[in-house]
Amino acid sequence: MTKYLIRRLVHGLVSVIIVVAIVMILIYSCLDRQLIFAQDPVFTQLGNNQKIVYQYRKWEDYGYIDYVPYPEWLQSIAAEENLSQEEVTALSAFAQKATGDSEEVAAYVARFTEYYESQGYTVTRLDAKMSKKKVAPGGQQQLYAYKDKPLLGRLWNYLTGLISVDNIHFVQEDIGERGLTFTLHDPLYGGKTFAPAIIGNGTLHKYLLYTDGKFPFIHQNLVTINLGKSYTVNSGVDVFQSMNAPQGSYVSSVITYPTGHTESSADDLHSATYAYGSREANLVNRDRFTDDYTNVVTVKGGLSQIGYSFVIGIIASALAYLLGVPLGIIMARKKDKLVDRIGTIYIVFILAVPSLAYIFLFKAIGYSLGLPTTFNMDSNDWRMYALPIVSLALPSVANLMKWLRRYMIDQMNSDYVKFARSGGLSEREIFTRHILKNAIIPLVHGIPGTVLGALIGAIITERVYVVPGAGNLLTKAINMYDNGVIVGVTLFYALLSVISIILGDVLMSMVDPRISFTSKAR
Amino acid sequence: MNENLIDLKDLNMSEEELFSHVDHSSLESEKITAPRYSYWRSVFRVFFRKRINIVILSLFAVILAFTYIYPLLVDYDPFANLMNSSAKHLLPGVAMERLGKNIHWILGAGASGQSTFDAVWFGSRISVTMAFICAAINLIVGVVIGAVWGFSKKVDIIMTEVYNIIGNVPYILFISVLVLIFSAGFWTMVFALTITGWLGIAYFIRTQVVIIRDREYNLASRCLGTPIMRIAMKNILPFMTSVIVTLAATEIPSYISYEVFLSYIGMGMSDMSLGRLIYQAENAMLTPGWQFEFWSPVAVASIITIVLYVVGQNLGDASDPRTHM
Numbered sequence: 001m002t003k004y005l006i007r008r009l010v011h012g013l014v015s016v017i018i019v020v021a022i023v024m025i026l027i028y029s030c031l032d033r034q035l036i037f038a039q040d041p042v043f044t045q046l047g048n049n050q051k052i053v054y055q056y057r058k059w060e061d062y063g064y065i066d067y068v069p070y071p072e073w074l075q076s077i078a079a080e081e082n083l084s085q086e087e088v089t090a091l092s093a094f095a096q097k098a099t100g101d102s103e104e105v106a107a108y109v110a111r112f113t114e115y116y117e118s119q120g121y122t123v124t125r126l127d128a129k130m131s132k133k134k135v136a137p138g139g140q141q142q143l144y145a146y147k148d149k150p151l152l153g154r155l156w157n158y159l160t161g162l163i164s165v166d167n168i169h170f171v172q173e174d175i176g177e178r179g180l181t182f183t184l185h186d187p188l189y190g191g192k193t194f195a196p197a198i199i200g201n202g203t204l205h206k207y208l209l210y211t212d213g214k215f216p217f218i219h220q221n222l223v224t225i226n227l228g229k230s231y232t233v234n235s236g237v238d239v240f241q242s243m244n245a246p247q248g249s250y251v252s253s254v255i256t257y258p259t260g261h262t263e264s265s266a267d268d269l270h271s272a273t274y275a276y277g278s279r280e281a282n283l284v285n286r287d288r289f290t291d292d293y294t295n296v297v298t299v300k301g302g303l304s305q306i307g308y309s310f311v312i313g314i315i316a317s318a319l320a321y322l323l324g325v326p327l328g329i330i331m332a333r334k335k336d337k338l339v340d341r342i343g344t345i346y347i348v349f350i351l352a353v354p355s356l357a358y359i360f361l362f363k364a365i366g367y368s369l370g371l372p373t374t375f376n377m378d379s380n381d382w383r384m385y386a387l388p389i390v391s392l393a394l395p396s397v398a399n400l401m402k403w404l405r406r407y408m409i410d411q412m413n414s415d416y417v418k419f420a421r422s423g424g425l426s427e428r429e430i431f432t433r434h435i436l437k438n439a440i441i442p443l444v445h446g447i448p449g450t451v452l453g454a455l456i457g458a459i460i461t462e463r464v465y466v467v468p469g470a471g472n473l474l475t476k477a478i479n480m481y482d483n484g485v486i487v488g489v490t491l492f493y494a495l496l497s498v499i500s501i502i503l504g505d506v507l508m509s510m511v512d513p514r515i516s517f518t519s520k521a522r
Numbered sequence: 523m524n525e526n527l528i529d530l531k532d533l534n535m536s537e538e539e540l541f542s543h544v545d546h547s548s549l550e551s552e553k554i555t556a557p558r559y560s561y562w563r564s565v566f567r568v569f570f571r572k573r574i575n576i577v578i579l580s581l582f583a584v585i586l587a588f589t590y591i592y593p594l595l596v597d598y599d600p601f602a603n604l605m606n607s608s609a610k611h612l613l614p615g616v617a618m619e620r621l622g623k624n625i626h627w628i629l630g631a632g633a634s635g636q637s638t639f640d641a642v643w644f645g646s647r648i649s650v651t652m653a654f655i656c657a658a659i660n661l662i663v664g665v666v667i668g669a670v671w672g673f674s675k676k677v678d679i680i681m682t683e684v685y686n687i688i689g690n691v692p693y694i695l696f697i698s699v700l701v702l703i704f705s706a707g708f709w710t711m712v713f714a715l716t717i718t719g720w721l722g723i724a725y726f727i728r729t730q731v732v733i734i735r736d737r738e739y740n741l742a743s744r745c746l747g748t749p750i751m752r753i754a755m756k757n758i759l760p761f762m763t764s765v766i767v768t769l770a771a772t773e774i775p776s777y778i779s780y781e782v783f784l785s786y787i788g789m790g791m792s793d794m795s796l797g798r799l800i801y802q803a804e805n806a807m808l809t810p811g812w813q814f815e816f817w818s819p820v821a822v823a824s825i826i827t828i829v830l831y832v833v834g835q836n837l838g839d840a841s842d843p844r845t846h847m
Contacts, residue, residue, distance in 0.1 A: 015683070019690045026699045035702060351772070352831035353824040354779035356786050356800060360807060360820060367808060459694075459787060475787045478698045486695065494690040 001516075005502065012498035019494045020487060021155055027483050028154070033064055036481045049126045050138030056146055061231055063149070063483050066121070070094065070112055070143040096128035096141045109143065116145035158487065164224050168202035171274050175292070178202030186210060187258070188269055206272040206293040219270070227488030232480040233473070239488035243470050248302025248377040257288035271297040302377040302468070306455055309462070309469035312385065313454025316392035320450075324397040325440070328404025332439075333431055335409060343401055350398035359464050362391045375467045388465045392458055396450075400443065407439035441512045448503035452496045561760075561843070569840035578836070582829050589646045589826075596626070598644055600794070603635025610635045611812050630814040632803065638815050641799060642822045648795040650826060652712060653777035659716045661770055664723025669754055671724055672731025685725050688718055698789045711784075711791045715777060723769065730765055734758050764842035771834020775827035782823055796823045 036058060037043040046054050053069070060067040071092040078088050091108050095101045101109060113123045122145065129139030168178040178201055186195035188210075198209040205221035212219065227240040234242040250266035257263070272293040279285045285294045303311065331343045350358065367373050372384040411417065412435065420430050457471025474493075477485035509515045530540065569575055603610075608620060612631040618624075629638040671681045700714040734740065735758070743753050784790045785797030786804075799819040806812035839845060 015687045015690065018687050022687070022691055023695060026695065030703055031699060032703060348828065348831060348835075352775050352827040354782040354820075354827065356779075356782050356797075357820045357824050360816075364807065373808070460783065463787070474692060474694060475698075475789070478695065479788060490692060490695065493692055497690050 005506065008502050008505075009498075012502065016491065016494045016498055017155070017159065020158070020491050021151065023487055023490045024151060024154060024158075027486055028064055028149070029151070031481075033059055033062075036062060046138055048129045048136055048139040049142045050140065052126065053142050053144065056144065060146075062481065063231075065146050065148055067146045068116065068121070068144060070109065070145075073112055073115075073145075074108065094141065094143055096130075096135075098125060098127070112143070112145070116147075119147070121145040121147040158228070161226055164226060166200070166203045166205055166208060166222050166224070168200060170204045171202050171276075173276050175202050180208065188256075190256070201291075204273050206274075206291075207270045210270050212270065221271075227491060228484035230477075230482055230485045232482045233477055233485050239473075239485050239492075243306045243473065243492075244304045245297075246300040246302055246304055246307075247468055248300045251299045251301045253299075258290045259288055261288050263288075266298040266300070267296045268299045269296055305457070305468060305470040305473065308375075308467055309457030309471055310454050312388050312392065312461075312467065312469065313457065314451065315385070316389045317396065317450045317454060319389065319393040320396035320400060323393070324400025325404060325443075327397065328401045329408065329431060329436060331401060331405045332408035332412070332435075333427065340405075343405070347398045347402045350395050351402075355395065356460055358395070359391045359460055362394070363387060363464060366390070373465065375465050377468060384465075388461050388467055391461045391464070403443060404439060407442060408435050411435045411438050441508060441515075444511050445504040445508045448507060449497070449500035452500045452503075455496060456493060564843075564846040565837075565841045568845050569837060572836065575833075575836050578829060578832050581825075582833050585646075585826055585829060588643050589650050592643050593647050596640060598637070598640040600636040600641065601634060603631070606635050611806070611809075611815070613811055613814060629818045632815040633806070638818050641794065642796070642819050645794050645796040645799045645819060646822055646826060648708065648791075648793050649778050649781055649797065649823070652708065652715075652781060652795070653774050653830075655712055656715045656719065656777045657770060657773045659712070660720045660723055661766065661773065663716075664720040665727050665766060667720065668724035668727025669731055669758070671728040672735060673750060673754065678728070681724070681728070685721055688721055691718075693718070694784075694787070694789065697784060701789055701791075706790070706792045708791055708793055711781070715780065723773070726769065727762070727766075730762055731758060734761055764838050767841045768835060768838030771831055771838055774834065775831045778823060778827050778830075 037055070040058075043051065043054060043058075056065065056067045059065045071088075074083075074088050074091055077083070078085075083091070091105055094105050094109055098106075098109075109125075116123050124142075124144060124146075126142040128141040129136040131139070168180065171178075180203075181199050181201075182196070183199065184194060184196050185191045186193075186197040187199075188197075189195050195211050196209075197207055197211065199206060200208050208222045209218070209220050211217055224238075225240045226238050228238065230237055230239055230242060237245075252264045252266045255263060255265050255267060255269065257269070272289075273295040274293055275295045276292060278294045279289055279292050282294070288294075302308075327343060331340045334340050363373055366387040371386055372381060373387060375384050375388070408431070417430060417435060420434055425433075455470070457467075457469040457473075459471045459475060461467070462469040462471040473485065474489045476482075477489060533540075610631060610633060612620065612627075614628055614630045616630075618627045626637040626639055629642065632638050632641060667681075671677050696718055697714040700717070701710055704710040704713070740753055740757055743757055744750075748757075778796070781790060781795055782797035782800060785795060785801045788801075790797050790801070792798075796819050800816070800823070803812075803816040803819065807816040
């Protein structure tokens with residue numbers, strides 16, 4: 001069993017990797033790169049050479065290419081070759097035409113060209129664009145090298161960077177004695193109360209492990225999951241973090257900073273990360289912090305995107321099973337009677353009508369009943385959850401009813417039912433004790449999928465009711481060409497679907513002893 | 523003696539003329555006499571036995587007429603009343619009063635003073651045509667590939683992998699990338715919906731084929747040396763007619779729904795399909811007096827999908843030979 005499951009898991013992971021590769025081909029190779037400039041006001045204002053260079057710079061930001069301008073390369077080699085800042089500036093000033101370069105500059109330009117061409121880059125030199133003996137607007141000379149990122153390298157970098165572990169050699173600058181300290185009394189709580197924590201020096205996060213009063217009480221910053229950096233949707237933040245970060249308005253409390261300064265603030269000191277020189281540079285930080293771990297996240301009142309989606313999704317699925325299973329049983333028992341007819345009409349309605357139409361219908365009905373039709377993170381009105389939950393639950397009720405009725409009716413003519421009936425069992429007993437147990441097995445397979453699917457969220461429902469959930473992340477990312485987010489979200493979806501199928505099989509074999517995944521049965 | 527009897531001698535015929543010897547024909551003896559049976563005639567007999575089917579079918583005909591014939595007869599210009607500020611967002615009663623009592627204004631006027639009724643039917647022509655084309659392509663490709671997939675063990679291994687992988691790529695991603703690569707036109711949409719859409723159908727058919735493939739009568743057929751092609755065409759395909767018809771019944775409405783969904787999330791086509799009408803009129807839903815322009819396309823889309831679904835399901839039921847008794 002374990003062996004089989006591990007094989008399935010490995011198999012699933014391989015197909016997830018292939019999915020990521022396909023998505024990378026789709027968005028990095030198939031899509032027209034020019035599209036990202038369609039709504040870019042800066043791009044339309046620029047002209048001449050500047051426009052071309054701007055394109056390449058943006059393409060690098062969006063992750064399409066590697067792009068190195070000549071001055072940047074000079075900066076990067078300055079340390080190795082002991083060039084002073086003045087020399088770098090002098091060498092960066094290449095002439096308007098290649099023929100006008102001074103001897104020294106020409107030598108460096110030649111080195112630049114040779115170095116990058118040997119690595120497969122394309123080196124381009126744009127001569128200055130002149131109009132009436134003056135340089136035209138944006139027409140300055142440019143020299144740069146660029147290369148399309150190869151698919152395999154991109155995939156490899158992405159997969160190896162997925163999980164990063166914080167270590168004491170993270171900070172490159174001099175930071176004093178590096179190391180981890182374990183304390184039973186977290187200094188943030190005054191150093192007296194019992195609160196175990198691991199504090200690092202030289203790591204990215206100050207607190208690698210800490211406890212607080214919030215679920216799940218023990219938190220870690222040691223292992224970080226990086227699904228992909230966002231560029232347009234949530235600039236510079238990893239998708240996984242933006243899905244899990246709390247939203248809403250700030251929640252302030254009285255906080256004592258490491259210097260002893262006390263203030264009412266929403267800063268979460270446990271989230272402190274390293275930022276070089278930040279204490280010296282900022283008077284506010286100097287008052288509060290004793291080291292360069294000053295970069296903190298703020299405490300917010302709402303749930304995260306996944307949080308909202310999950311709360312709504314999980315309640316809706318629980319409701320769906322609670323309603324759908326008994327209704328399915330009743331429909332099967334009263335086959336061809338009035339209950340069955342009404343149920344069938346409902347099922348046909350849900351199956352045939354576009355989901356958008358019935359969600360709007362629910363919204364209109366809810367509106368006339370006085371329920372809030374839009375979601376507001378800062379209000380404590382629990383009724384705002386009602387409509388999204390109902391809109392998600394009612395279609396799944398129809399689906400459950402449809403399949404349970406079908407499976408139960410299929411079972412009704414089996415021999416064991418006839419035997420039970422001849423043995424004198426009541427119809428109710430036959431249905432709930434015997435038929436249901438057999439008919440529900442295929443439905444059990446879908447339960448892990450429903451639970452994990454709640455993490456993904458629902459596109460239309462969340463849009464219609466303005467729920468700040470995770471369902472719209474993919475569509476938003478596609479609309480804004482945020483390639484990092486698209487890849488990250490796809491990986492997340494693919495992993496969830498692979499895991500939920502495997503869990504479904506396991507659950508099914510637990511419910512039904514006849515199903516076994518040992519090698520003999522296969 | 524009975525007086526009706528005729529004496530043979532009165533007929534003046536020879537012995538050979540009166541009686542002839544019939545040889546034993548082994549070919550004839552193989553024939554089994556049974557009432558003539560036509561599969562499709564039985565299907566329609568069963569289908570029309572239910573009254574409700576006639577009603578729904580005529581509704582279907584009316585919808586088709588409005589979808590395909592009505593747009594040919596009227597001249598629809600969405601921007602004809604653009605400058606007329608008193609012609610926008612009107613309820614049916616007011617619209618008929620201001621713009622004339624005719625069929626165009628029975629659903630009121632929309633945001634740019636256009637007739638909601640006309641807009642809905644021009645939109646449904648695009649949506650329904652797309653649904654039919656997509657369903658036709660997906661069903662043909664899906665059934666053919668699914669049949670091969672079910673028969674060949676080698677193909678099965680490859681295709682199952684392909685199915686597992688493609689199934690994990692979000693559908694929206696495929697569609698939006700295609701919409702972005704090409705323009706957001708009608709044929710792009712068809713292409714986007716069919717490029718991976720057949721895979722689900724093929725998988726479904728494959729499962730059905732695998733179930734039927736190893737039944738005794740097929741085993742017997744194979745033992746007698748029937749070529750696989752003929753087994754597929756003569757033994758298995760007839761068995762699956764009702765499955766395929768039922769599948770078509772769920773597929774066609776699902777493309778209309780899908781088109782509505784895609785338009786709503788902003789990835790639909792640029793033509794004024796039903797989905798795009800709904801998307802554009804969304805704000806009108808909760809505005810008093812404007813509801814008609816939102817609910818009309820929603821209602822028409824729902825009616826079309828329900829009618830298509832019910833016709834298809836009942837036809838699927840009727841095409842199952844077990845109901846022909």
